[in-house]
Amino acid sequence: MxxxxxxxxxxxxxxxxxxxxxxxxxxxxxxxxxxxxxxxxxxxxxxxxxxxxxxxxxxxxxxxxxxxxxxxxxxxxxxxxxxxxxxxxxxxxxxxxxxxxxxxxxxxxxxxxxxxxxxxxxxxxxxxxxxxxxxxxxxxxxxxxxxxxxxxxxxxxxxxxxxxxxxxxxxxxxxxxxxxxxxxxxPALVQLRLKGKYFRRMSGIRFDGRVKGLTDKNVIREDEGEILFTEYGISGPPVLQISRSVIEELNMGRKVYVSVDMFPDLSKVELYDILSLRFRKISYKSIEDGLVGFINNRLITAVLTEAGFEDLNIKCGSLNKKEIYKIIDILKEWKFEVAGHNTWQQAQSTxxxxxxxxxxxxxxxxxxxxxxxxxxxxxxxxxxxxxxxxxxxxxxxxxxxxxxxxxx
Ligand SMILES: Cc1cc2nc3c(=O)[nH]c(=O)nc-3n(C[C@H](O)[C@H](O)[C@H](O)COP(=O)(O)OP(=O)(O)OC[C@H]3O[C@@H](n4cnc5c(N)ncnc54)[C@H](O)[C@@H]3O)c2cc1C
The missing domain is CATH 3.50.50.60 (FAD/NAD(P)-binding domain)
Structure with a gap:
């Protein structure tokens, strides 16, 4: 034969x-x-x-x-x-x-x-x-x-x-x-392009985190592992993992979001205890300086601005519980709208x-x-x-x- x-x-x-x-x-x-x-x-x-x-x-x-x-x-x-x-x-x-x-x-x-x-x-x-x-x-x-x-x-x-x-x-x-x-x-198993203004500054930052694909109503898929911010959005194994489900929703004409958790091993309450103690200890520092050593330097301005702070020189000691939680919301649930995905050239599967x-x-x-x-x-x-x-x-x-x- x-x-x-x-x-x-x-x-x-x-x-x-x-x-x-x-x-x-x-x-x-x-x-x-x-x-x-x-x-x-x-x-x-x-x-x-x-x-x-x-x-x-x-x-x-x-x-x-x-x-x-x-x-x-x-x-x-x-x-x-x-x-x-x-x-x-x-x-x-x-x-x-x-x-x-x-x-x-x-x-x-x-x-x-x-x-x-x-x-x-x-x-x-x-x-x-x-x-x-x-x-x-x-x-x-x-x-x-x-x-x-x-x-x-x-x-x-x-x-x-x-x-x-x-x-x-x-x-x-x-x-x-x-x-x-x-x-x-x-394309499946491909990087996602996100809407947002900080990507150029954050490009190259890696961390172990959790990423969720969301529509207005549901969590579509989530995964954990090494995440990488890039010039166009986000990459890394957990992003590839959720990409198929995200693109399927995009193809149906739905708005899709990605939410990033930079501290997947800590609950919001645990993160609050850590941050409030930290801010008490360094109450004399500006909030911008107060996050140095806690998260990547290139993330600090973006996180604080997204959390709604206009003046980054205010002192750590002046933050109340609600304000600390605004920072925590970004660290645990930073949400970006998905603009699209990378091309077939970068995709690992069909x-x-x-x-x-x-x-x-x-x-x-x-x-x-x-x-x-x-x-x-x-x-x-x-x-x-x-x-x-x-x-x-x-x-x-x-x-x-x-x-x-x-x-x-
Ligand atoms: C960068 C990258 C990393 C990956 N890493 C992993 C991994 O670690 N683990 C994993 O499980 N999967 C991984 N994948 C996916 C995996 O490699 C593919 O799913 C798998 O190779 C598919 O095998 P296939 O034989 O069906 O197709 P292919 O491996 O794509 O082979 C098809 C072959 O057909 C040939 N061909 C196409 N058209 C014609 C034609 N008309 N005439 C003659 N020849 C033709 C092509 O040249 C090619 O050699 C990865 C993919 C990529 C791109």
Whole structure:
């Protein structure tokens, strides 16, 4: 059986290995000059390749049922064993994130490539598939200057996130040409642009905090971890984590806000006790000087101005309870309106994609065309930050590869 894998990313490499282990002759067609470029960029170059707290609740999409089957078929334990057999010693970091013991994404790509080589998987790089056809049971894989043939095809071209690494959404057109419906893609796991006047001054400030996405009525999603103020707004893992839900609301035309808590481990009352004692001790200092050493210097003017103080020279000792609470409200619940989000270039994942109800939920074979399988981020399945997207790529890639080589 000749299998063509379109796209040599995480899901494509996994699909190729699974199919070749089952006896298929596999060729990967990759538009970049080498396979796996995105893998090298994952986890800040360390590749957070799965998460020990695996759960279907960490995945999103219009129809999540196939994802549940697939994630159970090639699950966390199978993934860990698969990589251990190839030489990857798992290191479990914060929040259950799993990295290779080397803490190098290149290790993950290297072992996949060694295995592909051992299985005689061919790689045709610098080859962008621009058209796919099926005629009399044979697929034609068509590039700008050449065409190849295969008995079945695994479409693993990724979504739209980070097109500089290869995934520019061209897979949607290929899937559409077989009659598949595309759920409108939008960036997920991306930084948020906020309205506000202090960002230039605050840019670069990092702290461990809690961030909430809010509409006028509800908290949409919240998360905790390292937050970074930037020139345009806000970034950091918890911001990426809430971004999908925030953008979904924005896309529905709603006003969305982000609220930042810079002291998530302290209640407002505890913070009041600390600040009132502090201000009593240094009652002779101005409120501006009084916060030096308590929060980042570049935050002080912004926090006090937002809290409603016009004169920053008033003395700490003159503040009453209500005024101290005004400062606390900013430190615990600084609210900004969301203006938008960064572009596909900065996004780490794609929400939306090929409608997942149009593939067999056990095998990922297209329900439109026999012999066509769809895997990875190209499908309308996306995961949370923390190793869940790569787990989906491994699980869906393995499933598509395995079943493509067992079907006739
Ligand atoms: C900066 C960054 C960091 C990330 N970090 C993590 C992390 O630590 N943990 C985690 O779980 N997830 C992470 N992700 C997400 C994760 O990398 C992706 O979800 C995953 O790689 C998707 O795999 P894929 O195979 O579906 O698509 P991709 O990895 O995008 O691969 C698709 C491949 O198809 C090729 N291709 C596209 N169109 C064509 C065509 N027409 N013809 C031929 N080839 C084509 C592309 O060049 C590409 O090589 C990160 C993403 C980014 C951008």
């Amino acid at each position: 000749k299998t063509a894998v379109i796209g040599g990313g995480a899901s494509g490499l996994m699909a190729a290995i699974a199919a070749a282990r089952n006896g298929s002759q596999v060729t990967i067609y990759e538009k970049m000059n080498r396979v796996g470029k995105k893998i090298l960029a994952t986890g800040n170059g360390r590749c957070n390749y799965t998460n020990i707290n695996m759960s279907i609740d960490r995945y999103h999409g219009n129809n999540i049922k196939p994802a549940e089957n697939i994630l159970n078929f090639f699950d966390l334990n199978k993934t860990l064993s698969f990589f251990e057999d190839l030489g990857i010693n798992p290191y479990v970091g914060e929040l259950g994130k799993v990295y290779p013991g080397s803490l190098q994404a290149s290790s993950v790509l290297n072992v996949l490539r060694y295995e592909a080589e051992r299985l005689n998987i061919k790689e045709v790089t610098d080859f962008e598939v621009v058209e796919l056809r099926k005629n009399k049971g044979v697929f034609s894989i068509i590039g700008y200057t050449k065409a190849y043939e295969a008995d079945n095809v695994i479409l693993a071209t990724g979504g739209r996130a980070s097109p500089q690494l290869g995934s520019d959404g061209s897979g949607y057109e290929l899937a559409k040409s077989f009659g598949h419906k595309i759920v409108e893609p939008f 929400a939306g994609g090929v409608d997942a109800s149009e593939v067999n939920p056990e095998t990922l074979e297209s329900l439109k065309t026999k012999g066509l399988y769809i895997a990875g981020e190209l499908l309308d399945v996306d995961g949370d930050c923390g190793g869940f997207n790569l787990q989906w790529a491994w699980s869906s890639g393995y499933t598509a590869g395995y079943f493509s080589s067992t079907s006739v």
